[in-house]
Amino acid sequence: METYWLLSENPNPTEEEIRRGLSGNLCRCTGYQNIIEAVKLAVQRLRELKTMQ
Numbered sequence: 001m002e003t004y005w006l007l008s009e010n011p012n013p014t015e016e017e018i019r020r021g022l023s024g025n026l027c028r029c030t031g032y033q034n035i036i037e038a039v040k041l042a043v044q045r046l047r048e049l050k051t052m053q
Contacts, residue, residue, distance in 0.1 A: 003039050012043060 006013060006021035013021065018039045022032065 003042065006039070007042065007046065011046065013039075015040070 002022050002025060006018065010017060010021075015036060018036050019032065022035060022039070025032075025035070
């Protein structure tokens with residue numbers, strides 16, 4: 001839900017903006033790196049979808 005909100009407010013966030021936007025989520029196993037990479041991938045795919053339309 002946080003990622004949805006983040007991307008609806010800022011469709012092209014920097015890594016720092018992603019980190020701040022997701023700071024309330026707890027991830028004890030990876031130090032957030034996998035989550036951040038997933039958000040970056042979502043941003044890329046959303047951009048690709050917009051160019052296809």
